[in-house]
Amino acid sequence: MDGKAMYRLSYGLFVVTAKEGDRDNGCITNTAGQVTTTPNRITLAVNKGNFTHDMILRTGEFNVSILSEQADFEIFKHFGFQSGRDVDKFADYKAAKRAGNGIYYITEGTNAYLSAKVAGTMDLGTHTLFLADVTDGEVLDGASSATYAYYQSSIKPAPQKKEEKKGWRCRICGYIYEGDVLPDDFVCPICKHGASDFEKI
Numbered sequence: 764m765d766g767k768a769m770y771r772l773s774y775g776l777f778v779v780t781a782k783e784g785d786r787d788n789g790c791i792t793n794t795a796g797q798v799t800t801t802p803n804r805i806t807l808a809v810n811k812g813n814f815t816h817d818m819i820l821r822t823g824e825f826n827v828s829i830l831s832e833q834a835d836f837e838i839f840k841h842f843g844f845q846s847g848r849d850v851d852k853f854a855d856y857k858a859a860k861r862a863g864n865g866i867y868y869i870t871e872g873t874n875a876y877l878s879a880k881v882a883g884t885m886d887l888g889t890h891t892l893f894l895a896d897v898t899d900g901e902v903l904d905g906a907s908s909a910t911y912a913y914y915q916s917s918i919k920p921a922p923q924k925k926e927e928k929k930g931w932r933c934r935i936c937g938y939i940y941e942g943d944v945l946p947d948d949f950v951c952p953i954c955k956h957g958a959s960d961f962e963k964i
C-alpha cells in the first residue's frame with residue numbers, strides 16, 4: 764500500500780476542551796466529524812495519552828472549537844505541543860469563553876464551536892471513539908475552516924532553507940531527529956506523534 768494515500772483524506776482541525784471540577788483543559792485534534800443529522804451527532808477520537816481524554820471519559824461532555832485559516836501556529840503549540848498534566852493551559856489564556864455547559868471554547872483563530880454530550884464510546888486501543896449528541900453551537904467568525912492540508916502548507920513554519928541537519932523530520936511539528944535510523948517506537952518529544960509521522964530529510 765502507498766501510505767501517502769492516507770494523506771489525501773481531508774480533515775478539519777479543532778481544539779477539544781473539557782472541564783472536570785475546577786480543572787479546564789484542551790487539546791488539538793483532527794478527528795471530529797458529523798455522522799448523523801437526526802439526531803445531530805458527531806464522533807470524536809481522542810488519544811488516550813491526552814489528559815483531555817480522561818476528562819471527557821469521566822464527565823461525558825466536551826466542546827469542539829473549529830479552527831479557521833486565521834489560526835496561528837501559537838494555538839497549535841499551546842494546545843497541541845504540551846500536556847494538561849504538566850501545565851494549566853487556561854491559566855493565562857485570554858481568548859476563551861465558557862459555553863452554556865460551563866466548558867471553555869476558543870474565541871480567536873476559530874470560526875464556530877459545538878457543545879456535545881457523549882452518547883456512546885468505543886475502545887480503539889490507542890484512542891477512544893466518542894459518539895456524541897450536539898447540544899449547542901455558535902458561529903464566531905466568517906473565516907474559512909482550516910483543513911489539515913492548510914495547516915501543513917500555510918500555518919506550520921516552513922523548514923529552514925539552510926538547514927544542515929540530517930535525519931528525520933516530524934511532519935506534524937517540524938522536530939528533527941538526528942540519526943540514520945529512526946526507531947519504530949520513537950515518539951516525537953514535542954507533539955507526541957509516532958515514527959509513522961516522520962519523513963527522511
Ligand code: FE
Pocket residue numbers: 933934935936937938951952953954955956
Ligand atoms: Fe512532532
